[in-house]
Amino acid sequence: MKDSIGLYIHIPFCKAKCYYCDFNSFSDKNESIKPYFDALKKEIANYSAIAGEYEISSVFIGGGTPSSVDAQYIYDIMKLCQNSYDLQKDAEISLETNPGTLSYDKLRTYRECGINRLSIGLQAWQNRLLREIGRIHYVEEFIQNYELARKAGFTNINTDLIFALPGQTIDEWSHTVRNVSRLQPEHISCYSLKIEEGTVLWEKYKNGEIKQTEDELDREMYYFAKNELKEHGYHLYEISNFSKQGYECKHNLIYWKAKEYLGCGAGAHSYFNGIRYNNIYGLDDYIDNMYNGSIIENEIAIDQNDRMAEFVILGMRLTKGISSIEFKKMFGIDIREKFGQKFEELINKGLVKYEGDRFKLTDLGLDLANMVFVEFI
Ligand code: SF4
Structure with missing residues (x-):
């Protein structure tokens, strides 16, 4: 029997940069979408010989906002993976999405190419807070997109939430958790906001326009989520992650269990054959180096x-x-x-x-x- 590994694919495009985001994502690089996918396909194909020796137990297409690009790109990538790698029959195949970038047709295309788990970034239920953290959508779009996803056949949906947002009250957070849990997604992630250097929120924080949430309130919010979600049938299986029984994220479990995986795309990390390494972060450098040079930026052998x-x-x-x-x-x-x-x-x-x-x-x-x-x- 073959050993199994996970596969991560990074799509670094977003409609706009959220004010708290320090991920490897770009909102001003639409002209690079096509060349990026060409380079990405080359990287995925390059791995086919070694990856073929393993079974792929999960694919996670993350970003960025993979749903911000034409669905055909995602379809082609998935078809390439299916043709190049040995995907397990019950492989978990996740796609990260954001409200405001989804349509029924897109969702159907995702289903048709084998995506069986959708992660939707909501973050907060209040449009006021969504504006203040630079999200591109309103809560109404989230609700509409969530319902479309169910209609398109998705039976495994994650919703991402963030708490300890600047100025967020415990009532606002309670309202967010309650409303999301009423929708009954199979999985909910709740992350405490960290104001990272280099982000818009960091500038505001440095200029004294916003404050870091007090630890006490941060913990109160966390405990609220823990208790409330338990009542709605979710169990906390990782510090920030809650799921219905049997819907724990298989792909993330690979990371937490220190198992091996391959990462494709700009800035993607891999852990393979006892070596942890990452690709070049810059979009243009990643594309250029795919054809002339090496896309690997750092590697470290794990003893x-x-x-x-x-x-x-x-x-x-x-x-x-x-x-x-x-x-x-x-x-x-x-x-x-x-x-x-x-x-x-x-x-x-x-x-x-x-x-x-x-x-x-x-x-x-x-x-x-x-x-x-x-x-x-
Ligand atoms: S959608 Fe996600 S990756 Fe894109 S800017 Fe916002 S937080 Fe960053």
């Missing part, structure tokens, strides 16, 4: 020590934590021999607990996860 640390740091993001039995199977040594003292300290601080054969974060640990992870770096 046994790194792998053990990654297994812990990434795996502890999952609420079910990491299994000491699995650790022993993978690395041939007892996890306590390697990290026993660290775990003991974290357990004494109330950040980690040990249940069954698993180390996992406590509620306090979920709040202070970075304090835990840093111990293993």
Whole structure:
């Protein structure tokens, strides 16, 4: 039986740049769409020999806003993947989308080329907040697009939300969570806003126009989501991710379980054959180098020590934590021999607990996860 890997495909185009966004995405490069897809197809085809030795268990087409480009581009990419790689029959194939860029025809095209999971970026239910973070859509478009997606046959939908937005009240956040959970998407991601350098919000923050949300309110919002979503049938399976049973994101689980995957496109990261590497970020550089030179910008070999640390740091993001039995199977040594003292300290601080054969974060640990992870770096 072949081993399985995941495949990530990056589409870096957006209609406009959101004020909080530091992702590798561009809103002023429409003339590069066609050459970018040509280069991307070349990269996907280049991998076909090695990728063919594996089964692809998930494909994640992310961005950027993949739904902002003509659906035919996505269709062609998917057909190329199906012809070049060994996609598992039940492979999870996700597409990231944003309200205001979807139509029924587009959604049908996505279904026809095998996409079976849709992620829709809503972020907040209030048009006032959507404007303040530079989103291109109104909540009404989200509702309409969500309904169109159901009509087009999507039975696995994620909705992305952000809390701790500047000036956002707990009532606004409660309203967002309640309204989204009433729609019953299969998966909901709730991320706490981090104001990143180089973004519009960062400038506003530096100029004193907006404030960072207080930690206390941030946590109140997180706990609200945790409790409310539980009541609506969702379980928290990763620090920021909730799902209905059986709808956990297979692709992201590959990252959290420190398993291997290939990434195609500008700035895409890969972890393959024990090496982590990433492609060139710049759009034009990626396209140029596809034909003359190398598209790989950085690579780093992951040794046994790194792998053990990654297994812990990434795996502890999952609420079910990491299994000491699995650790022993993978690395041939007892996890306590390697990290026993660290775990003991974290357990004494109330950040980690040990249940069954698993180390996992406590509620306090979920709040202070970075304090835990840093111990293993
Ligand atoms: S839609 Fe997503 S990738 Fe595009 S600018 Fe907004 S946050 Fe960034």
